[in-house]
Amino acid sequence: MKNRIEVGKPVGIEVSIAQSEVVAQCDVDVIAAYPITPQTHIVEHLAEIVADGDLDAAFIPVESEHSAMSACVGSSAVGARTFTATCSQGLALMHEILYIASGLRLPIVMSCVNRALSAPINIWGDQSDIMAERDTGWVQIFTENGQEVVDQTICAFRIAEDRRVMLPVIVNLDGFSMSHVIEPIRFYDTKQVRGFVGVYQPPLRLDPAQPMMFGPVGIPEIYTEAKKANDVALIESRQVIEEVWAAFAREFGNAYRALETYRTDDAEYLLLTVGGMSETASVAIDALREQGVKVGQVKLRLWRPFPHDDLAALLGKARGVFVFDRCLSTAGPGGPVASEVKTSLYNLRERPLVVGFIGGLGGRDVTVQQFADMVHKGIGYVAAGAAPVYEMVGVRE
């Protein structure tokens, strides 16, 4: 495939379009998808690339996301490199098939353009959709800008298809505030990208010449072992993820870590964020540092496998950790990220006070000032030695 986009220097491009271009560069064989806002541009553009004859792939338009993921399971099972994209209600509709994809160890790559869940119906960004799929057994990676989307999409195929992993991967990006924004993104040479992701060689595949059975019943004598095998595979994928990120940095220059840090040296307080709003929070960190507040930022990139040990090592010494969630675990133990961060820290002999803030729901903006306010409020809780289980930011009382 020729380079459809100029390589080597940043070009202004919508992030959705950039992701579909890079999926094409990764030489996918099958795309099965159903359009849903704000994922639409990704699959529309992929359909165009296939129709233009620039990508030799089957584009399967289906009647629902349940069918989209089912078609992905089938195509991946015969050994085709498979991609799909969805969000929100679409991801929720895929729910049961997500477990099948990971349980059958099929290296499907999916883009999830994070969007709120109904009701009330809302097409804008938050992370409620993906948080409801935490336990589906997929590798789950977050990004905070268009370059990261492109880079992580390339990495996703190599991670998923590694013989030691063989698991599906979700690349998350924020609905609209990332997906529909034109950003400067640097593309890579298609040949180099294809060399990096390699040719998919499935260890097992459905083939009439050598019949085998995918998806047999797992009776009580088998089911526990099957779940254990999947759990270990997902935990151990961490090493491969690190290897792929290191290889990516060598090949293309951008380095990635499970937890990204910003001005954390000597920080007594840490603000932990996930996804696109991390950049807004970084601006607040700069302003707070100007004021002499010893605060830094930790950005969670790898959501599954969850980086427990890294979090304990990085956050354990802080006085206060303020976690910002874009998802409400209704009447639960706090936002999903905050409650998992607490789990990572609880068994430490000494641990910081963890304060959970929830905001940015259904596309609501969170300003630099609001992030700064969260930090000040959190510091107040640390001084008082107690904090509510969680609180919502920017809600009109």
Place this chain on the structure above:
Amino acid sequence: MKTKLNPTWRELELGCTVVEAGTSAEYKTGDWRSFYPKTDEDKCIACGVCYLFCPDHSRHIAPRKKKVEGAMYTHYFDFNFQFCKGCGICAAECPTGAIVMIEEGKK
């Protein structure tokens, strides 16, 4: 490769895939049965519909001869009660009503 009984999690194939074909022959479903099929050989025309529809390995082609309307047929469809789970599909599909389902223990 012979599938191992009660494998450890390390011994499971990737994704629990069964990498050889026809392994359900090792799984005897006959003890599920609470009704058994019985064929009235006079009504049977050796069409094989029961054989095609049987969801298990229960209906097999037995090497017997049968005369139907003057012609000799060398195939006759018989049951294998190691596998017949008594679902009754054969009885429902048989075009001549040759198969009846009878409760286990009764004749």
